[in-house]
Amino acid sequence: MGQQTWTGRRWAALGLGLGVGLAVAAGAHTQTVHPALWPAVKPAPLVDVATETRIAALVKRMSIEEKVGQTIQTDISTVTPADLRKYPLGSILAGGDSGPYGDERAKPAEWLRLAREFHAVALEARPGHEPIPIIFGVDAVHGHNNVVGAELFPQNIGLGATRDPELVRRIGEATAEEVATTGIDYAFAPTIAVPQDVRWGRSYEGFSSDPQWVAKFAAAAVLGLQGPNGMEHRLARGRVASSIKHFLGDGGTTLGEDQGNTEVSEETLARLHAPGYAAGIEAGALTVMASYSAWNGQKMHGAKSLLTDVLKDRMGFQGFVIGDYNAHAFLPGCTKEHCPDALNAGVDMYMAPLGWRELYVNLIDDVKAGRISMARLDDAVSRILRVKFALGMFDAERPLAGHFEKLASPEHRALAREAVRKSLVLLKNDGVLPIRANAKVVIGGPHAGSLAVQAGGWTISWQGEDTKSADFPQAELAATAIKAAIRAGGGKMVEESDDLVKDKPDVAIVIIGTRPYAEMFGDIKLPIYNERTGLRALNQFKRMGIPTVTVFLSGRPLWMNPEINASNAFVAAWLPGSEGGGIADVLVGTADSKPRYDFTGRLSFPWPRSALLPPYAPHGATEFPIGFGITYAAPVRTPVLSERLDGSSDVAVPSRVK
Numbered sequence: 136m137g138q139q140t141w142t143g144r145r146w147a148a149l150g151l152g153l154g155v156g157l158a159v160a161a162g163a164h165t166q167t168v169h170p171a172l173w174p175a176v177k178p179a180p181l182v183d184v185a186t187e188t189r190i191a192a193l194v195k196r197m198s199i200e201e202k203v204g205q206t207i208q209t210d211i212s213t214v215t216p217a218d219l220r221k222y223p224l225g226s227i228l229a230g231g232d233s234g235p236y237g238d239e240r241a242k243p244a245e246w247l248r249l250a251r252e253f254h255a256v257a258l259e260a261r262p263g264h265e266p267i268p269i270i271f272g273v274d275a276v277h278g279h280n281n282v283v284g285a286e287l288f289p290q291n292i293g294l295g296a297t298r299d300p301e302l303v304r305r306i307g308e309a310t311a312e313e314v315a316t317t318g319i320d321y322a323f324a325p326t327i328a329v330p331q332d333v334r335w336g337r338s339y340e341g342f343s344s345d346p347q348w349v350a351k352f353a354a355a356a357v358l359g360l361q362g363p364n365g366m367e368h369r370l371a372r373g374r375v376a377s378s379i380k381h382f383l384g385d386g387g388t389t390l391g392e393d394q395g396n397t398e399v400s401e402e403t404l405a406r407l408h409a410p411g412y413a414a415g416i417e418a419g420a421l422t423v424m425a426s427y428s429a430w431n432g433q434k435m436h437g438a439k440s441l442l443t444d445v446l447k448d449r450m451g452f453q454g455f456v457i458g459d460y461n462a463h464a465f466l467p468g469c470t471k472e473h474c475p476d477a478l479n480a481g482v483d484m485y486m487a488p489l490g491w492r493e494l495y496v497n498l499i500d501d502v503k504a505g506r507i508s509m510a511r512l513d514d515a516v517s518r519i520l521r522v523k524f525a526l527g528m529f530d531a532e533r534p535l536a537g538h539f540e541k542l543a544s545p546e547h548r549a550l551a552r553e554a555v556r557k558s559l560v561l562l563k564n565d566g567v568l569p570i571r572a573n574a575k576v577v578i579g580g581p582h583a584g585s586l587a588v589q590a591g592g593w594t595i596s597w598q599g600e601d602t603k604s605a606d607f608p609q610a611e612l613a614a615t616a617i618k619a620a621i622r623a624g625g626g627k628m629v630e631e632s633d634d635l636v637k638d639k640p641d642v643a644i645v646i647i648g649t650r651p652y653a654e655m656f657g658d659i660k661l662p663i664y665n666e667r668t669g670l671r672a673l674n675q676f677k678r679m680g681i682p683t684v685t686v687f688l689s690g691r692p693l694w695m696n697p698e699i700n701a702s703n704a705f706v707a708a709w710l711p712g713s714e715g716g717g718i719a720d721v722l723v724g725t726a727d728s729k730p731r732y733d734f735t736g737r738l739s740f741p742w743p744r745s746a747l748l749p750p751y752a753p754h755g756a757t758e759f760p761i762g763f764g765i766t767y768a769a770p771v772r773t774p775v776l777s778e779r780l781d782g783s784s785d786v787a788v789p790s791r792v793k
C-alpha cells in the first residue's frame with residue numbers, strides 16, 4: 136500500500152481519537168495519587184556506573200537542539216535519512232501501515248537497507264553533532280508481523296490460553312531474532328493490557344483479563360525480546376528493546392472503548408492494571424509506552440502523577456517512556472506540533488508521525504523559554520541514551536542483519552506450531568474428536584481459506600484485512616494442514632461440492648471466524664453480539680447426519696451458543712497465525728482414534744453466557760469461566776446451552792469448572 140492511503144487511513148483513525156480526546160478534555164483535571172498504594176519495584180540498574188558516567192558526559196556535550204532531537208520519534212513514511220542532518224532525531228518507527236520506501240510488502244532486504252541508511256546518517260561525523268545511534272521501532276507484536284515471509288505467532292490472547300510463560304519467553308527470543316535480521320532495534324511489544332470488557336477492539340492483544348497471569352507473561356515476553364537484565368551487547372546477540380504498553384489502564388475503559396476513559400478508583404487501577412508493569416520493570420523492560428486512554432478524565436500522556444511519581448519513582452523505571460502515535464496531540468491545550476505538557480508529565484520521547492518538524496522547533500523554544508526545564512530535558516535524554524547503551528547500540532555489530540533464513544526458520548515454525556497446539560481451548564466434545572487419521576473428512580465454513588482471518592490485525596498492514604497466503608509462503612492454513620494429516624493417515628478428503636449423500640463423510644470440520652481488525656476498528660459498539668456466521672454450514676451438515684467440529688478463529692470470546700449447540704465439538708482457536716498445523720496436530724488423532732496431542736489450552740478470559748455484552752449482561756453471565764478447557768484425558772459433557780439472547784435458561788446448567 137502506498138503512503139497516500141497510509142496517511143489517509145491513519146488520519147481517519149486519529150479523527151476518531153480526537154473525538155474521544157475532546158470529550159475527555161472537557162472534564163480534565165489532575166489526579167493526585169498515593170504512591171504507597173502501588174507496587175514498589177527495585178529493578179537492577181539497566182547499565183553500570185561507568186556507563187552512567189559516559190551518559191552524563193555525553194549529555195553535557197550536547198546542544199539543546201541535539202537533546203530535543205533525541206526526544207522525537209517519527210514515522211519512516213514522513214522522514215528521509217537526509218532529514219537527520221537538519222533534525223537529529225533520536226528514533227524512527229514503522230507504524231502499522233508503513234513499509235520501507237512506501238511499500239508495505241517490501242522484501243526484508245529493503246527493510247535492512249532503510250535501517251542502514253538511517254543508522255549511517257545518525258552516526259556521521261559532522262561539526263556540532265554528537266554521533267548517537269538512532270533507534271528504529273516496529274510493532275512486532277505476534278512475530279515480525281509487518282514483514283513478508285516472517286513467522287506469525289499466535290496473537291497474545293492465544294498465548295494467554297497456553298498458560299506457558301516459558302513458551303512466551305521463547306517466542307520473544309525468536310521474534311527478536313527475526314526483527315534483528317532487518318536491522319531493527321526495538322519492538323513495541325508486549326501489550327500487557329488487562330482487558331476487562333471484550334467489546335474493546337484490542338482485547339486480542341492482551342494475554343488475559345487476570346492481572347496475575349498478565350504479570351507472568353509480561354516478564355516472560357520482556358526477557359525473551361531483550362535477554363536478561365544486565366545482558367551486554369544485546370543487539371549483537373539478536374535481542375531488541377521491548378516496550379510494555381499501554382501505561383496505564385488501556386484495558387479498563389468504560390464500555391471497552393478504544394482510547395477511552397478508565398473510570399476506577401486508584402486502588403483498582405493499581406490492583407488490576409499495574410502488576411504487569413511491576414513484573415516487566417523487574418525483568419528489565421527498557422521502554423514503557425504511554426496509553427492513549429484517560430484515567431477518570433485525565434489523559435495518560437499528561438498524567439505526571441502516574442508517569443513520574445508512580446512509574447519512575449515508585450516502580451523504579453529507569454528506561455524511557457515513549458508516547459503513543461500522535462497521542463500528545465490530544466492533551467488539553469496541545470497540538471501535534473506543540474505539547475510541552477507531555478514531556479513535563481514524564482513522556483521522554485514523542486511518537487510524532489506528523490508535524491514533527493514543528494514539534495522540534497517548538498520544543499527548542501519551550502526549553503529556551505523555561506516551559507520545559509533543562510533538568511527534565513536532560514533526564515529524558517539520559518533515559519533514551521541509557522536504553523541505547525543497554526542495547527549495545529554504540530558498538531553495534533549486528534551479526535544477524537541480513538540473515539533472512541532466520542525468518543520463519545524451521546525452528547521458529549516448530550515453536551509457533553507448538554504455541555498453536557497449546558493455545559487451543561476445547562469447549563465441547565461429544566466424542567467426535569480426535570478424528571481418526573483414516574477417516575473420511577469434509578472441510579467447510581466461510582473462513583477455511585483465509586490467512587487474514589487466521590492471523591488477525593497487525594499483519595502486513597495495520598488492520599490486517601488484506602493479508603494473502605502469498606505474503607507468507609511458509610504459512611499453512613488449518614484446512615490445508617488437516618487435509619495433509621488425513622491424507623497421510625490413509626483417510627480421504629471429500630469436497631463440499633461432492634455428493635455428500637452418496638459419499639458421506641465421517642466428520643465435517645467447519646472453520647469460522649471474525650474479520651481482521653485493529654484498535655478502534657475492532658470495538659463492538661452495540662450492546663449485543665449476535666453475528667451468526669457459521670450456522671448455515673453447521674446446519675447443512677447436521678441435516679445430512681454428518682457430525683461437525685467447529686474451529687472458531689477469533690480475537691475474543693464471543694457468544695456462540697447456537698454454534699456450540701449445533702456442533703459435536705467446538706474449539707476456540709483464537710488468532711493462531713501462520714501455523715495451522717498446530718490445529719491439525721490436536722484435532723486429528725491416530726488411525727485407531729488415539730490423540731496425538733491432548734488439549735492443554737485453558738480460557739484466559741471468561742466466555743460469555745449471553746449475547747448481551749457488559750454492562751447489559753445479567754450478573755455472572757459466564758458460560759465457561761477462566762481456566763476452563765476440556766481435555767481428551769478427562770472428557771466432560773457440555774450440555775445444551777441456552778440460546779436466549781440474555782442467556783436465561785429454565786434448565787439448571789451444571790457447573791463445568793474443573
Ligand code: BGC
Nearest residue numbers: 229230231274323380459460
Ligand atoms: C498503537 C500502538 C502502536 C503504535 C505504533 C498506535 O496506534 O496504539 O500500540 O505501537 O500505534 O504503530
